[in-house]
Amino acid sequence: MKYARDLAPALTNEQLGEQLYETLPWVKSITGKTVVIKYGGAAMVDADLREKVMGDILLLKIIGARVVIVHGGGAAINEALGHYDLPVEFKGGQRVTTPEAMEIVREVLVGKVNQELVAALNKHGAVAVGVSGSDGGTILAEQLDPELGRVGKVCQVNTDYLETLLENDYIPVVATVAQGTDGGFFNINADLAAGHIAAAIHAHKAIFLTDVDGLYADFADKTSLISNLTLDETEGLLRAGEVSKGMIPKLEACVTALKGGVYRAHIINGTTPHSLLVELFTSTGVGTVMHSTLESYEFDQHPHPVGAFASRLVETEEW
Ligand SMILES: Nc1ncnc2c1ncn2[C@@H]1O[C@H](COP(=O)(O)OP(=O)(O)O)[C@@H](O)[C@H]1O
């Protein structure tokens, strides 16, 4: 037997209740909306954390969000290439992918990472379905640059199969190996694929879970975490070469998503337990959020009384 008094809660029941109640408008803002979550390989390495992320995603689904997961697996691909003594090389945040490496990319992304994520979700019930870019012609790509080998540029996203799965209450889990216009397969950076999918499926939000707290104005200066920025500012940072490595495709993906009509793009730390819930269900959030204009951002930033929020929901119904 355990006495409640010995559990020493950090908050009083009233404070806890207040906090839960404050999430209500944010929960309402997600219900019925499509949310594309890019789950990066860098945030996937710890199995316990991965379970927590899957739990948070299930919670989003239970409250009525239409969730699409697009996953990476860069770290696992590096490991597999090392195992076969194949080189690991990136240019502008994209992997140089020889035909040999492409075979490994397929094995790792489609055969391993995708199945593991689907299995982790399906422990809780038959909710997830693995989708590779070529399934249902979901992602069609052509060669991006001969120097990068089998790296693809997305030319078309066909959302029919994803929509069918969402309508039937499944969570599609997408591995970003695309069908090539030349009949082969292409390796698509998972951030870029997520940006294109979010735009094509008219997502309300695109959320990028990675291994840093968000976008830093200066990565070396940990006090420079950016809380929010506009589309123009994001493009400005890219043009000025202010970001490097994996952050380049991530920001490019945010730009693609926002230009394609996605309401918000978020970059958050997937290695911090429940960052997804804090980002989505609190006024302050934890990571970096990108939005089309400052006006549209400020509109969202004060806690909305439930009644007032309901009228906003009507205004944004199409999303
Ligand atoms: N300005 C920046 N702010 C944040 N991260 C940055 C920045 N510039 C480069 N990075 C790097 O981008 C990495 C995230 O991209 P990546 O390694 O591709 O992760 P993922 O596997 O989640 O896509 C960070 O770990 C960090 O090293």
Ligand SMILES: CC(=O)N[C@@H](CCC(=O)OP(=O)(O)O)C(=O)O
């Ligand atoms: C072309 C290209 O770079 N493809 C990526 C695909 C996986 C990925 O994007 O994984 P993360 O999200 O974990 O970085 C790669 O081969 O690593």
